[in-house]
Amino acid sequence: EVQLVQSGAEVKNPGESLRISCEGSGYTFTTYWISWVRQRPGKGLEWMGRIDPVDSYTNYSPSFEGHVTISVDKSISTVYLQWSSLKASDGAIYYCAKHEGSVPGVWGKGTTVTVSS
């Protein structure tokens, strides 16, 4: 069974750094792109960017480029999303999703990030 297991909820202060993770299993990890998607409370889905686990090639949405970094450790089938300095507006649920072709297919359960002083 294809699964994406995401790391647990985080509570951070503004200005702190954070890295959340997404571990894939049940499929050949390097074969499929993985995307990250943000969902702010009560709002819609926003595509942040994607990574090719084979060579770590990334594409970012212009809205998120420079604000987050997507990386991968294929030795442990894990993709990461990281911030160097969180803002209150980064509070949201973050989903990783394995691509089916060119769009997200199977989704993780989400990681809730709360940023508050």
Added chain:
Amino acid sequence: QSALTQPPSASGSPGESVTISCTGASSDVGTYDLVSWYQQHPGKAPKLLIYEVTKRPSGVPDRFSGSKSGNTASLTVSGLQAEDEADYYCSSFAGNHVLFGGGTNLTVL
């Protein structure tokens, strides 16, 4: 890139059919047959319903169907059931990016 445009809400009675539209541009929906649809129940992760405009992953009922004409894609839910009440999002490949619609809240009356 702008988000794809969906109506904020839709509704129908049990057994009826409802169609949700998703309007993009010639650079995304109009060019690529890579439109997908997702269903999201409250507090849950999105679930893929339709990919590549018309294809259904295994396990998705054939009550859900997709189509596309020009820059507009559509999701039709036939034989509405109470469990279909959820938010629905469209998505399109757009070159090196993926775009989502703003979402449509479907109410089963």
